[in-house]
Amino acid sequence: MTAGPDTTPVYSISAAAELVGLHPQTLRTYEAHGLVRPYRADNGQRRYSARDIERLRQIRDLSQREGINTAGIRRIIELQELLLRLQTALGCR
Structure with missing residues (x-):
């Protein structure tokens, strides 16, 4: 994995859980x-990573909302x- 600013793994499970408003066990x-x-x-x-945090927020919203x-x-x-892979292959992104 090439680490960029949004893919650098920096947050512990407790920090990630706090950022998204979930219990660490939910993340597990x-x-x-x-x-x-x-x-x-x-x-x-x-x-x-920041990308993981965004994914967790999306999951939280799909589940709770x-x-x-x-x-x-x-x-x-x-x-x-x-969809993202197809768009990339077609040069749409």
């Missing part, structure tokens, strides 16, 4: 469901990533 659950993949430091600690379950959120994220 999201990771277990494949919704977010934080960097793992050599000591095993999770580190979240829209009532979408984790399977639905995972599908939405997969489709967004596919």
Whole structure:
């Protein structure tokens, strides 16, 4: 992974949870469901980037505001990533 300002893993799980207004266990659950993949430091600690924080906010909103379950959120994220890859391949971005 090429680290840029938005992809540099800097936030601990407690800091990330506070930034998005969720409990750290919720972040662990999201990771277990494949919704977010934080960097793992050599000591095993999770580190979240600004991009991860934005993803967590999106997941939080889809879950809490829209009532979408984790399977639905995972599908939405997969489709967004596919769209981004297609746009990049077509030179749209």
